[in-house]
Amino acid sequence: MRRTAFFVSDRTGITAEMLGHSLLTQFETVKFTERTLPYVDTIEKARAVVEQINRTAEQDGARPLVFTTLVNPDINRIVSQANALVLDCMEVFITPMEQELGVRSSHTVGRSHSARDVVDYHRRIEAVNFALAHDDGLSTRELNQADVVLIGVSRSGKTPTTLYLALQFGIWAANYPLTPEDFGSMRLPPPLVPYRSKLYGLTINPERLHLIRSERRPGSKYADLANCEFEVREAEALMRQEGIPYIDATSMSVEEMATTILHQANLTRHIY
């Protein structure tokens, strides 16, 4: 079975997309074509969206599913009249929330021009800049300003996790590679010693590491399976010896790693 799903929003549509997508994955026997329609913030755009949905309904021979996060009631009303199962991700919760809180909702779009958002924006940019400046041990200056320092062997997933922590949560995250030199001495790299309490480790299945490294440098010592096994074993031993918490990144997504570290390391997110 094939169906089309639309995510319609007067903003970026990311919320409708995330919720809608995870709902769609609950129906494994259905093949969905997913389309995001962001910034539907005028009556004209709402009407065009309805036309697009109705055309799709005819082409598919079945009603599309439409997930909406539309705050403006007039726009919402128009989109809700499309020939589709329209699932309103906001309104369904607003009424019980108004009753619980005893106040009316403001029905205003988004929060992009609020003072809080400008602050969030700056925090995010600063966190990204910090992550980039402290990627892969590039600089160990200002590590005292880091919220967390990720360590692990090369290609264990440190960089994307660091960037996700910065972009999504505003966390100041550095990352520093553990290399074969560190395993000889079985000591932490000296620049990290003062920041032991901020360290968090990533580890990875050696076979998986071998595959990842082989894509980069096929046939190298670096990618060699025995070498990957050695590096992973030594890195884990070093982290255990030093009492540094670590997680196995092998079967986790970047979001999962970042969220797990956020909570296990008790970090305070700086943005929502």
Added chain:
Amino acid sequence: MRRTAFFVSDRTGITAEMLGHSLLTQFETVKFTERTLPYVDTIEKARAVVEQINRTAEQDGARPLVFTTLVNPDINRIVSQANALVLDCMEVFITPMEQELGVRSSHTVGRSHSARDVVDYHRRIEAVNFALAHDDGLSTRELNQADVVLIGVSRSGKTPTTLYLALQFGIWAANYPLTPEDFGSMRLPPPLVPYRSKLYGLTINPERLHLIRSERRPGSKYADLANCEFEVREAEALMRQEGIPYIDATSMSVEEMATTILHQANLTRHIY
């Protein structure tokens, strides 16, 4: 008025957080304390969550709001019995979806071990690696592999937008700075000329740019307001002359810029 809001999930909790947070912003007169409780995936954890919510209800003297994305019905049932307004972000939509599609949902948690997810993971990592390798004009090799190349003056927001495109959508995005040398000739930087069709510009209000640059290098020519005005004016003139689409990043969040570029440049996202 002060209330506590919980986001409870058997996964990362990011979906519950995004939806819940945007619903909370509709109630501007209420101050919310927001707490995310991820990976609630056992009966024991569910019971501990209920205790935490009930304790908070007592301390606050008011029921918390609880946004859940819990797939396991047993866990869901336990959490729903907390002394709170529990808003189930999944179940409320699952029933109408089952009716519309004529199939039962699988009620399985997440998608982290599916084949699709491993593919998504690789695509995301590759996109991040590409973005890092091609940040700020670092390398212009392989620009033919870019989905999009962001251009703009220094500190106009290119880097975080590039990284967001990579992490969230799997887009291969490079970025390249426009510098005063480019404005003398009013020509595109030569390495960009073959990729004109992939270029997308960011611009920014000169006063805002002045503030941002002043934080970095106070009192410098670089941060000087007149220089910022010159650079922005020339960059915009160059982009107009070359027919390169551009957006004003001044009052947009990183998500908004990335989403706008995704749609206006007609990019195909590689991951959901």
